[in-house]
Amino acid sequence: MIAESRALLIQMNRAMYLRILLFFCYFFLIQQVAWGQTTLKGRVLDDKGLALPGANILIKGSYDGTTSDVDGRFEFQTKKEGFQILVFQLMGFKKVETTIECLGEEITLEEIELKEEITQMNAVTISAGALEASDENKAVVLRPLDIVTTPSAMGDITGALQTLPGTATVGNDGRLFVRGGDASEVGIYVDGLFVGNAYGSTTGNVPTRTRFNPNLFKGTFFSTGGYTAEFGQALSSTLALNTKDLSLRNQGDLSIMSVGGGYSHTLANEKQSITASANYFDLGPYQKLINQNFDFERPAYGWDLEAAGQKSLKKGGLIKALVRTEAGGLSLWQPQPGIDGRGVLLDLNNSYTYAQTNWKNAFAKGWTLFGGASYSHNVDNLGFDSLKIKNTANTLHAKTYSVKDFSDRVSMKLGVEYFQQNYSEALPEMDLTRNFEDQRIFAFTEWDWYLSSKLVFRAGLRAGRSSLNEQTWLDPRFSFAYQLSETSKVSLAAGFFSQMPVDNYRVLNPELQNSTSNHLIANYFYQKEGITFRAEAFYKSYNQLVTLEGDPMNPSFLENGGEGYAQGFDIFFRDQKSFKNTDYWVTYSFVDSERQFDQFEARVQPSYAPRHNFSLVVKHFIKPLKSQPGISFSMNDGFTYTDPNQPGQMNAKTKSFQSLSLSWSYLPKPNLIIHFACTNVLGRDNVFGYNFSQTPNGDGVFTSLPSGQVAPRFLFVGVFLTLSKDKTANQLNNL
Missing domain, CATH: 2.60.40.10 (Immunoglobulins)
Structure with missing residues (x-):
């Protein structure tokens, strides 16, 4: 127990x-x-x-x-x-x-x-003075495809740009005139490299075109002022054309047109591509079918050969090369006011070569490097009755720059460039020659500060030195942009811009200094779901413009004695949403410009600067017909000219310029495009000025002849066939 x-x-x-x-x-x-x-x-x-x-x-x-x-x-x-x-x-x-x-x-x-992170998706961009035409840019204003589908453009790059704000249509010239500035004040670049003599040579009020085919480019940056410090030697604006990267496929493109034809062939793989093309045009057969207003002895003709290659490098870089050579000419009789007969025989033969290569690569730690060089060679053989003239221009441009992203908020661009320019005018039969050689060196830098994703500030500085006139200059430039909302922003740009006088003035007086211009631009930009609206006001002052005595064709006593201004505003509206399969844009520009230049003794409104400019472009795709008809209308309030029968200079104005153009693009098969276009459909007799006799007649009157269009209308028909294993490929794929 x-x-x-x-x-x-x-x-x-x-x-x-x-x-x-x-x-x-x-x-x-x-x-x-x-x-x-x-x-x-x-x-x-x-x-x-x-x-x-x-x-x-x-x-x-x-x-x-x-x-x-x-x-x-x-x-x-x-x-x-x-x-x-x-x-x-x-x-x-x-x-x-x-x-x-x-x-x-x-x-x-x-x-x-x-802290807010700044990326390409949310960062505000500066739009003052800038119009981008790249499908890769989120603020697209004009696509490369629009160049060939705008009825009035006839496939010409500048023709399409003349429907944008800030430009003026000067039908007897064909070049770009921007906000009261002369066409020589527009700098043209391909892949950042300068193009000398970018327009085809012409004479006798026959309009010219840019030399390059729009199929060559993937995008366009067109600045109407206040442009980046990377570019210089342009008082008014810059046009920067960017060539394509690697091509997509092997293909051949055949073009048969009412004025000629051509063929291009592309060989491509994942690492490299090359495109070679040959084209020929001749207005002779067209002249026999549709008579022109001009008395051609030999209508305009020409040929060109072009090759463009691209190669990707092992470390992600890309090297490009472009070579183009061409030749052509025309011969016409220029009537003289007060003189009977056919007038003076004007003859032109031109040969041109352009070559360039460039390389670009991105590296670690935010560095990007660019290097390239271009060379232009242009020869014009001119004839004025028995007088023979030979003009030769050579331009070499070498450029390198680096971009450094220190962070998502601070970026720097730093570069140098070198120009060597040779120009000569000769009378071969008299063994007389005058010429000049100039070497210019530039340094530029530009800094972007993103204070937030809504506010960016840019400051740039460009310095230059010319060996010919021993001049040194410094051009500061500033701009900023502020994002008002997801769809709208405001921006402001200001700066100093310098440009050497044109070659035919410098060869007479090598000591001429830079002409200068100061820009001030305020911009509002809105974009949302296919709607784009852009309003911009500007002011430009001009100083040191070249003035002369005597006939501008044979001037004397040239000096930097002129000045002036240009001010105004322009509006651009594009709608790709409101109407199904319809794309249209409307442009209006007001330009108040006066300048003392050339032979003018006081400020005058230049003949190439109409006050009111309006354009409308409409394109609509009709699926059942596999067609896209288009319409474009341009007008301005007329061009000033000097009537010696009245007192003063630039004392008269032509009637308003108006032109209605139509086009029709038909795709019967995916690889076949048939395109028709007609400019000035209504046949309006547009006059751009008058040529007056040198002396009055017996009644004391200076007689005159109008300077008008080559023809009341211009008709174009083209058939474009693409040969490729991909049967859906066509020439639109190149744009």
């Missing part, structure tokens, strides 16, 4: 000891768990001190974390011990990492500041 009691007591003691042991272990573990948890709390703010809700906060390499509330506050616990990395991140802001030590205590992080 005693033994049983003792055994029972032992069992009871064991149970009590077990309970005590279990209680102790439980208490100890609870203390350990409590000691092993660290509480993290704090608040997340932006760089303006405003709360950021929805920010993710977590321990790096774990699932421990939380998100901030509407006040930006957060709190969570972690079992992690020792030193840990705490991560704060929110879309649109830079990630922040901070080191903490988890000791089982509460850690309070009062204010964690996240």
Whole structure:
């Protein structure tokens, strides 16, 4: 009995000891768990001190974390011990990492500041004076495809650009005239390299065209003023054309046109491509079918050969090369006011060669490098009855620059470029020649500061030196843009711009200095779902313009004695949404320009600067007919000219210029395009000025002849066939 009691007591003691042991272990573990948890709390703010809700906060390499509330506050616990990395991140802001030590205590992080991250998707861009025509840019104003489908353009790059704000249509010239400036004040670049004699040579008021085929380019940057410090030697604007990168496929493109024909062939793979083309045009057969207003002895003709190659490099770079050579001419009789007969025989033969190569690559740590060189060679053989003249121009341009992104907020561009220019005028039959050679060197830098994704500031500086006139100059430029909303922004640009006088003036007086211009531009830009609206006001002052005495064709006493201004505004509206399968844009520009230049003794409105300019382009695709008809209408209030029968200079104006053009593009098969276009359908007799006799007649009147269009209308028919394994490929794929 005693033994049983003792055994029972032992069992009871064991149970009590077990309970005590279990209680102790439980208490100890609870203390350990409590000691092993660290509480993290704090608040997340932006760089303006405003709360950021929805920010993710977590321990790096774990699932421990939380998100901030509407006040930006957060709190969570972690079992992690020792030193840990705490991560704060929110879309649109830079990630922040901070080191903490988890000791089982509460850690309070009062204010964690996240700075806005600037990317290409959310960064505001400067649009003052700038019109981009690249499908890769989110602010597209004019696509490369529009160049060939605008009825009045007839496939000419400048013809399409003349429907944009800030430009004027001068039908007997064909070049770009921007905001009261002469066509020589527009600098043209291909892949950032200068193109000498970019327009085809012409004479006798026959309009010219740019030399290059629009199929060559993937995009266009057209600046009507206030342009980047990278470009110079242009008082009014710059046109920067960017050639295509690697071609997509092997294909051949055959073109049969009412004025000629051509063929191009492309060989391509993943690493390299090359396109070679040959074209010929002759207005002779066209002249026999549709008579022209001009008395051609030999209508315009010409041929060209072109090759463009691209090669991607192992480290991501791309090298491009372009070579073009061409020749052509025309011969016509120029009637003379007050003189009977056919007039003076004007004869022109031109040969031209352009070559360039460039390389660009992006490297680590935010560096991008560019290098390239171009060469232009132009020879014009001119005849004025028995007088023979030979003009030769050579331009070499070498350029390199680097871009450094120090962060998503600060970017720098720094570069240098060199020009060597030779120009000569000769009378071969008299063995007389005058010429000049100039070497110019430039350095430029430009800095972009993104103060936020809504505000960017750009400052640039361009310095130049000419060996011919021993002049040195410095041009500062500034611009900024502010994003008002997701769809609209405002921007402002200002700066100094310099340009050497034209070659035929410099060869007479090599000591002529730069002409200068100061630009001030304010811009509003809106874009949303196929709707684009752009309004811009501008002011330009001119100084050191060249003035002369005598006939501008044979001037004397040239000096930098002129000045002037141009001011106004322009509006652009494009709608690709409101009407199904319809794309249209409307442009209006007002330009008030006066300048003292050339032979003018006081400020006058230049003949190439009409005050009011309007254009409308409409294109509509009809699916059942596989066709796209188009219509374009351009007008201005007329061109000023000097009537010697009245007192003063630039004392008269022509009637308003008006031109209605139509086009029809038909795709019977995916690889076949038939295109028809007609300019000035209504046959309006547009006059651009008058040529007056040198002396009055017996009644004391200076007789005149109008300077008008080559023909009342111009008709174009083209058949474009693409030969490729891909039967859906056509020439539109090149644009």
